[in-house]
Amino acid sequence: MAGKTVVPEFGPLSGVKVVSAALAMAAPFAVMMMADYGADVTWIESPLMPDISRVGPGMLGQQDRRNQKSVSLNIPSPEGREIFLKMLKDADIFVESSKGGQYAKWGLTDEVLWEQNPALVIVHVSGFGQTGIPEHVSRPSYDPIAQAFSGFMSINGFPDRPPIPAAPQVADYITGLFALGSALAALYKAKTTGEGDSIDLAQFEAMARIQCYMVDYMNVPGMTFPREGNRSAMLAGWGGFTCKDGKDLFIAVSGGGGVKNVVEFLGLGYGSEEFPAGSPNVMKGRSKGAAILDQKLEEYCATKTVEEAEKELTAAGVACCTVMDYEMIVNHPHYLARDVFIEWETMQGKKIRGLNVVPKFKKHPGKVWRPMPGMGMDNEEILSDLGLTEEQIQELYEKKVIKKGK
The missing domain is CATH 3.40.50.10540 (Crotonobetainyl-coa:carnitine coa-transferase; domain 1)
Incomplete structure (x- = not known):
């Protein structure tokens, strides 16, 4: 042995x-x-x-x-x-x-x-x-x-x-x-x-x-949560936006600071009736600015490559990320810096x-x-x-x- x-x-x-x-x-x-x-x-x-x-x-x-x-x-x-x-x-x-x-x-x-x-x-x-x-x-x-x-x-x-x-x-x-x-x-x-x-x-x-935040849907008869696809059914500024190079950027606008940052970045008038100061989210069906925010983000992304859009929005304090594929992941400098991948022998x-x-x-x-x-x-x-x-x-x-x- x-x-x-x-x-x-x-x-x-x-x-x-x-x-x-x-x-x-x-x-x-x-x-x-x-x-x-x-x-x-x-x-x-x-x-x-x-x-x-x-x-x-x-x-x-x-x-x-x-x-x-x-x-x-x-x-x-x-x-x-x-x-x-x-x-x-x-x-x-x-x-x-x-x-x-x-x-x-x-x-x-x-x-x-x-x-x-x-x-x-x-x-x-x-x-x-x-x-x-x-x-x-x-x-x-x-x-x-x-x-x-x-x-x-x-x-x-x-x-x-x-x-x-x-x-x-x-x-x-x-x-x-x-x-x-x-x-x-x-x-x-x-x-x-x-x-x-x-x-x-x-x-x-x-x-x-x-599915903790779905409990309301579970408890109310006839109340169903809509399948969202790649855009939130509830929040504006939350979902995938296609850039001019055909690549997608996922943007997640949430929290008082996040809303303020994206509204100011797009020049939409923070503190206005459409975007009241202190709002934690821009809710579809409730906020007058919801459709405006999604439209402006679509227009903005259509004029930028995904790399440009991610860099500019991140600098403005907006949570976003390129939708990465595996080839991008394995070569990304942050993955490499954190030793996410290692080698060993079978x-x-x-x-x-x-x-x-x-x-x-x-x-x-x-x-x-x-x-x-x-x-x-x-x-x-x-x-x-x-x-x-x-x-x-x-x-x-x-x-x-x-x-x-x-």
Whole structure:
């Protein structure tokens, strides 16, 4: 067996041990952030089929499965169950993502896991939650399903076209952030009381929760929020404006200072009846100046390149930004100055460029110390640490309880 993999000490989560049986994107994103912050993460993969991160497009696996060890284990098999429970004895956090109630069906209820480790924090991530109407709890779900069920999709797109899902995988990544925050809150409590907790995170609920300013629309029958497209349905000066070079500038006029700055910049008479002094926004349907402001911004942008318009409006204190594409992002000096992108090597020795650890910690920064592991590449090390002999490990391979792959 090769030398033991030593997780370097770094970051605010150094010393925290995480076991992950997370699938797809939402929960793995939370686990990746824990790993980026220094946690010792072991990723359990099913030997029955590869995770989507291994067969999906782009750098999904390389980006969101880095800094982890991999063991391939058939958890519900008798042998797999025994090994799985041993892995949890000294873990701090266990994260899984499956249909609601899947682990309970396997006889691996929270209570069974706590028998092994009373202080364990358990994070269940699913589309529809662990409780509720049974036919919903057991439904499969992916990012756009959560967007559709939460109402989020209904407000996205243009008013004259069908609703569309927001990209890329907004529901997955928002759910991942909820999983991270709740897991660390529970971990804090477990460290102070010795008592673990179980978190039931439904993806659609995370998406419903972020629509906080839509609560009025939810509570009033017949009240619907119009799909806005690239212009606000409520605020003038809020949306995309096309410049003379065909590129778009997104302008966001809001706040007393923002309104004052844009009105004065355009020479529209701040303090007038159309633009009263102190107004925090220029509201469509309420302000006499709303149509005037949008028209003047359209006329102004039509005479400027996007670079010129952004420079002049920014200098005047107006919030705006060129709608950047990926080519512009990877070469932008501010991205480069903040080291947003870094390079590392895959297990195959290929150099890749990906996103750095976010956010940046001043005293205990995170880092990328290991690329995405091959499936089950740490089987022998992990299982031998649990007390299994070489003969027992070989028998598990023969029974297909564990597996190795690329």
